[in-house]
Amino acid sequence: MVAQPHYIREYNRLLRNLRKTSASETETFERAVGGGFKATGATQAKLILGLAPQAPFHLIDVGCGSGRLAYALRNEERVSYTGFDILPDLIGHAEKVCERPDWRFDAIYSLALPIEDDAGDMIVFMSVFTHLKPDEIKTYLSEAVRVLKPGGRIVASYFDADDPQHAKLFPPAPVQYLARILGRDVLRVRLKRKDLETWMRDAGVVVEQALTQGPLTQHVMIARKPSTAEQNGQAQL
Ligand SMILES: C[S@@+](CC[C@H](N)C(=O)[O-])C[C@H]1O[C@@H](n2cnc3c(N)ncnc32)[C@H](O)[C@@H]1O
Numbered sequence: 001m002v003a004q005p006h007y008i009r010e011y012n013r014l015l016r017n018l019r020k021t022s023a024s025e026t027e028t029f030e031r032a033v034g035g036g037f038k039a040t041g042a043t044q045a046k047l048i049l050g051l052a053p054q055a056p057f058h059l060i061d062v063g064c065g066s067g068r069l070a071y072a073l074r075n076e077e078r079v080s081y082t083g084f085d086i087l088p089d090l091i092g093h094a095e096k097v098c099e100r101p102d103w104r105f106d107a108i109y110s111l112a113l114p115i116e117d118d119a120g121d122m123i124v125f126m127s128v129f130t131h132l133k134p135d136e137i138k139t140y141l142s143e144a145v146r147v148l149k150p151g152g153r154i155v156a157s158y159f160d161a162d163d164p165q166h167a168k169l170f171p172p173a174p175v176q177y178l179a180r181i182l183g184r185d186v187l188r189v190r191l192k193r194k195d196l197e198t199w200m201r202d203a204g205v206v207v208e209q210a211l212t213q214g215p216l217t218q219h220v221m222i223a224r225k226p227s228t229a230e231q232n233g234q235a236q237l
Contacts, residue, residue, distance in 0.1 A: 006187055007131060008086050008109060013183030015087060029093040033065035034127060038072070043215045044126055045072035051153060051222060056080065057121035060147060062113065062140065063128030064105070067094025074098045082115060084108045111139045118149045125156040127218060131187050134195070141203035151227040154205055157218035161190040169217070196221055 003009075015032055022028040030037040048059065048069065056078040061069055064083030071094070073079050081103040085091050088107040095105040108114065123144045129137050144154050159166040170176065170188065179185035197207050205223035212219050 005110070005136075006133075007136075010180060010183070010186040011087055011131075014186050015089065017183050026093070029066035029090055030068075032087070032090060033068050037066070037068050040216070041068035041070075041072035044069045044124075045076075047214070047216070047220065048073070048122065048124060048155065049076070051155060052079075052122055054078075058082070058119060060084070060113070060115065060120040060123040062123060062125050062144075063131075064091070064094055066090040067097055067105075069124070069126060070094050070098050070100075070103070070105075074100055082106070082120070084113060111136055111143065113143045113147055115147050117146050119147050120152055121149055122153045122155065123148055125154070127157050129156055129158045129191065129196070130189060130218065132189070133187070134199070137191075137196075138199050138203065141199055141205075145204045145225055148225045150225055150231060152225050153208075154200070154223045154225075155220060156196070156223075157216060157220045158196060159188070159190040160212070160219045161192045163190075163212070163219065166190055166218075193219070193221070 015028065018028045018031050022031060034040070052059070058080045059073070059082070061081065061083040064070055064085050065087070067083070070081060070083055073081065081100065083091065083094055083103070083105045086108060091105045091107050106114065125140065132140070141154070148154070159169070167190070170190065171179070176185060176188065180187065193210055200207050200221065200223045205225050207221065207223045210219055210221045214220055
């Protein structure tokens with residue numbers, strides 16, 4: 001039997017455990033994405049809308065969870081939206097609370113995104129790279145470049161290995177290891193900004209900025225897929 005990837009195995013166990021200690025399914029689904037459903041979602045939405053084109057645009061939200069970001073964007077007519085997550089129950093909740101039948105919500109079980117090339121104007125990974133290993137992040141970045149239109153943006157939040165405030169949010173390694181074994185937590189990682197920048201560049205995008213003082217607890221890296229002219233060498237990057 002093929003072993004399940006750690007993110008599927010651990011997130012499903014975490015969800016089972018959250019169910020045992022939550023008063024309702026809604027509470028379970030909101031806790032599964034870290035809580036702060038409305039407030040954090042609104043902050044994420046403000047960030048995304050500030051970086052998005054003014055014209056209608058297609059947002060791909062990888063690891064959308066129970067719809068924290070999607071819910072905050074649900075009244076934005078200019079947004080067309082595709083959300084992917086590994087937990088079908090969370091996806092179902094997101095779909096239900098957003099009430100946007102024109103939006104797509106789909107479960108995925110690997111790091112391949114079931115969407116065509118050049119489909120999105122922006123792809124976001126909010127608090128997703130915080131749960132993946134370097135090779136998995138690199139795979140997602142190459143998928144992101146494939147599914148973005150030329151000129152489209154990647155927005156990824158992460159815990160920074162060099163930020164002492166982030167260090168305080170991480171329990172000692174043995175405690176975290178035990179929590180994972182018991183199904184009470186999932187893999188959590190802090191990344192070096194330079195590593196993430198290198199992986200982004202290797203995937204073929206131009207790193208525009210890393211927000212280190214933003215409104216979110218995590219840092220946010222923003223990168224852009226070169227335009228067609230840039231790809232053809234007709235413009236300076
Ligand atoms: C901390 S939550 C953040 C959810 C959402 N992005 C937000 O900010 O509200 C992490 C989410 O990533 C999902 N996830 C974990 N590994 C994943 C993977 N390999 N591909 C897609 N989603 C994943 C989890 O199921 C969970 O919903």
